[in-house]
Amino acid sequence: MALLELRGIGKIYQSGDTEFAALHDVDLDIERGEFVAVTGSSGSGKSTLMNILGCLDTPSRGTFKIDGRDVSQLSRIELASIRNEFIGFIFQSFNLLARTSAVENVELPLIYAGVSGAERRRRALEALERVGLAHRAQHQPSQLSGGQQQRVAIARALVTRPPLILADEPTGNLDSVTSVEIMKFLAELRSSGITVVFVTHEHDIAAFAARELALRDGAIIRDERRAGVSK
Secondary structure, eight states, X not given: OOSEEEEEEEEEEEETTEEEEEEEEEEEEEOTTOXXXXXXXXXXXXXXXXXXXXXXXXXXXXXXXXTTEEOTTOOHHHHHHHHHHHEEEEETTOOOOTTSOHHHHHHHHHHHTTOOXXXXXHHHHHHHHHTTOGGGTTOOGGXXXXXXXXXXXXXXXXXXXXXXXXXXXXXXXXXXXXXXXXXXXXXXXXXXXXXXXXXXXXXXXXTTSSEEEEEETTEEEEEEEXXXXXX
């Protein structure tokens, strides 16, 4: 069973009397442990697809299953529970709280999950150690480089131990050297069985993935698999 299964997924947005189809009959399986890049120009549907994968939006038609569970028609509360249990998010702009320490930023998803204070701190420090930033646990984002801030964001995504990581332009605000470091780290997550799906418009960043999905006009026009990470 694939971790993510999409069948006949379509998404239609309506503005007044005008309808716009952002996705057209998308069929897609993503297996556990895959490292997948989603590419395409602006308006191709890649952001809509990622929002559906992340349970941030629901399809207009079709079925979407996570780990065998159909989440296509769940309520907002049920979708929030799925997001907290199954998905870690990484954003281009890091989305860290400015006057809050790195370890406290990493703890945030565990607060929402109702984890006790001592256990939150232990797991947050463990996640920071995993990304090589345990020694910066008490530093605020303004005291960290862009690459370090993104590592804190990755630690925050990992702290709930989700089987799926979704990343939206994870290197968009980073220099080329730091971008390579971040992509190599994301690639290494495969060894622990975590599935990583990321959006990028940069060909050299997409090349790190073992699989690339290219979208155009709301449809997958290319599904390319390649042997291992290229860099």
